[in-house]
Amino acid sequence: MSNSDYSLDRPAQGRYGDLSRNALDGIAPSEADALWILDGEDLDLLPLLQAAFEPRRRAFGRKVMVQVLNNVQNGLCPEDCGYCSQNKDSDAAIRKYAMKSDEAILAEAEAAAVSGATRYCMVLSGRGPTLDRTKRIGGLIREIKTRWPIEVCVSAGLMGDEHAQILKEAGLDRMNHNLNTSERRYEAITSTHSYADRIATLEAAKRNGIECCSGLIVGMGEDSIDICEVAFRLRELDVPSIPVNFLIPITGNQVQNDGSLTPERCLRALCLMRLVNPTAEIRIAGGREGHLRSMQSLALYPANSLFVEGYLTTKGDPVEQTFAMIRDAGFEVEGNDAYRDVQTTRAAKGESPFQIPGGGDELLKPEITRT
Numbered sequence: 001m002s003n004s005d006y007s008l009d010r011p012a013q014g015r016y017g018d019l020s021r022n023a024l025d026g027i028a029p030s031e032a033d034a035l036w037i038l039d040g041e042d043l044d045l046l047p048l049l050q051a052a053f054e055p056r057r058r059a060f061g062r063k064v065m066v067q068v069l070n071n072v073q074n075g076l077c078p079e080d081c082g083y084c085s086q087n088k089d090s091d092a093a094i095r096k097y098a099m100k101s102d103e104a105i106l107a108e109a110e111a112a113a114v115s116g117a118t119r120y121c122m123v124l125s126g127r128g129p130t131l132d133r134t135k136r137i138g139g140l141i142r143e144i145k146t147r148w149p150i151e152v153c154v155s156a157g158l159m160g161d162e163h164a165q166i167l168k169e170a171g172l173d174r175m176n177h178n179l180n181t182s183e184r185r186y187e188a189i190t191s192t193h194s195y196a197d198r199i200a201t202l203e204a205a206k207r208n209g210i211e212c213c214s215g216l217i218v219g220m221g222e223d224s225i226d227i228c229e230v231a232f233r234l235r236e237l238d239v240p241s242i243p244v245n246f247l248i249p250i251t252g253n254q255v256q257n258d259g260s261l262t263p264e265r266c267l268r269a270l271c272l273m274r275l276v277n278p279t280a281e282i283r284i285a286g287g288r289e290g291h292l293r294s295m296q297s298l299a300l301y302p303a304n305s306l307f308v309e310g311y312l313t314t315k316g317d318p319v320e321q322t323f324a325m326i327r328d329a330g331f332e333v334e335g336n337d338a339y340r341d342v343q344t345t346r347a348a349k350g351e352s353p354f355q356i357p358g359g360g361d362e363l364l365k366p367e368i369t370r371t
């Protein structure tokens with residue numbers, strides 16, 4: 001049997017080959033195909049992963065972008081997002097603090113840069129920043145971009161044109177604002193702001209020339225059709241960066257595990273996001289360790305990006321372990337110039353190349369739940 005017997009061009013590959021070729025041509029799957037990706041009983045996982053890998057390989061090769069999250073302000077939020085341990089009604093045991101000092105934030109940005117992160121994400125709890133707070137964030141963005149070759153993302157809640165303009169002028173690369181779930185299910189997870197508020201924030205970012213990052217959380221009691229709706233909505237909005245979170249059930253939060261998340265369900269959701277959004281950066285985000293478990297490396301076939309060292313209020317696998325997983329699976333950490341310089345220096349001294357000081361110790365991070 002020759003290699004060509006495995007080609008996606010073979011008619012026998014049928015639906016998988018069509019999905020892959022359509023994605024390469026920029027054509028979205030039909031709604032029926034999207035539902036089949038999530039629920040099809042006759043679907044085999046390996047050909048689906050291969051179908052999703054083809055557009056991933058064309059857009060990103062075998063590279064994996066690594067992101068580091070920094071909660072620069074934690075808890076104390078007046079909103080009631082039921083999945084979030086910072087919400088006003090949550091009893092989760094998190095440490096609450098106002099915005100960190102500029103020095104602390106800059107030190108953590110440096111640590112992220114030299115540890116191989118492609119992007120440093122500053123996350124602030126709250127409904128949205130004041131204009132004064134936005135100007136302070138803008139100053140930090142300028143400083144980080146001047147000092148280190150790392151991209152910067154900000155996730156700070158609802159924003160309008162004035163905020164977006166300040167951040168754009170400061171050099172912001174991306175603004176994160178997740179849709180989280182479908183429009184019809186939005187009220188089941190949050191009552192203090194609407195789906196339309198979220199869309200308006202993304203549109204303000206786009207209008208002001210800021211790249212948007214927006215994704216979802218799977219496992220909050222939604223149906224497959226809701227996951228499909230988010231995938232297609234993100235395609236309509238032409239979002240170039242899509243974090244796919246798998247609900248981390250945190251004691252004290254209103255939204256808890258709905259029991260739907262098997263490793264296979266998570267992989268199918270990632271494949272759907274890739275096949276609907278073939279050139280977007282698809283990120284394996286919160287919950288990858290607990291929900292994908294031993295299947296984590298397979299998620300690199302549809303996804304080309306992940307977080308290291310945990311999430312907002314939960315621990316994740318450490319950077320050494322994640323980099324080893326990436327390399328063992330035959331993928332490559334994208335890194336940045338600061339990281340490459342430090343790698344060379346550390347290797348010359350015989351030291352470990354993996355270090356992310358700071359950040360994680362400041363939060364009370366419960367161990368992830370391995371379901």
Ligand code: SF4
Binds near residue numbers: 077
């Ligand atoms: S997701 Fe953001 S807005 Fe919602 S409760 Fe958490 S910190 Fe507040």
